[in-house]
Amino acid sequence: xxxxxxxxxxxxxxxxxxxxxxxxxxxxxxxxxxxxxxxxxxxxxxxxxxxxxxxxxxxxxxxxxxxxxxxxxxxxxxxxxxxxxxxxxxxxxxxxxxxxxxxxxxxxxxxxxxxxxxxxxxxxxxxxxxxxxxxxxxxxxxxxxxxxxxxxxxxxxxx
Numbered sequence: 460x461x462x463x464x465x466x467x468x469x470x471x472x473x474x475x476x477x478x479x480x481x482x483x484x485x486x487x488x489x490x491x492x493x494x495x496x497x498x499x500x501x502x503x504x505x506x507x508x509x510x511x512x513x514x515x516x517x518x519x520x521x522x523x524x525x526x527x528x529x530x531x532x533x534x535x536x537x538x539x540x541x542x543x544x545x546x547x548x549x550x551x552x553x554x555x556x557x558x559x560x561x562x563x564x565x566x567x568x569x570x571x572x573x574x575x576x577x578x579x580x581x582x583x584x585x586x587x588x589x590x591x592x593x594x595x596x597x598x599x600x601x602x603x604x605x606x607x608x609x610x611x612x613x614x615x616x617x618x
Contacts, residue, residue: 508594514529527589527591537583
């Protein structure tokens with residue numbers, strides 16, 4: 460009995476020593492996204508990047524992708540009482556604003572029934588639609604859009 464207690468205590472001490480050593484070793488390493496700041500320290504916040512503020516429409520990468528906002532939304536008020544996006548994108552305002560109208564899907568409830576006004580679950584635009592910033596990708600991107608995938612899947616025609 461005493462022998463098993465000693466073995467348990469020694470194995471617990473050895474496990475604790477290994478964990479402490481691993482923590483000390485990994486504290487000196489860093490992630491490419493964090494930069495050179497050790498993991499046990501708080502990194503300074505990165506600088507804000509410039510907004511890609513153009514009015515050109517972007518190509519979507521996959522079906523059902525929400526359109527990207529091609530302009531700044533800084534200062535836009537979107538709360539229960541008002542939605543600044545609707546001042547241009549509402550059905551009644553697109554003629555004068557020349558902005559695209561909100562998708563018809565935004566006027567549907569959960570059961571697929573059409574509503575006279577925008578659905579409450581689609582009212583907060585930036586849940587799905589986001590403005591873009593000019594940044595260099597922090598990690599390699601291997602994303603392939605749907606059209607490229609479809610092209611690759613069709614065997615070449617024989618001559």
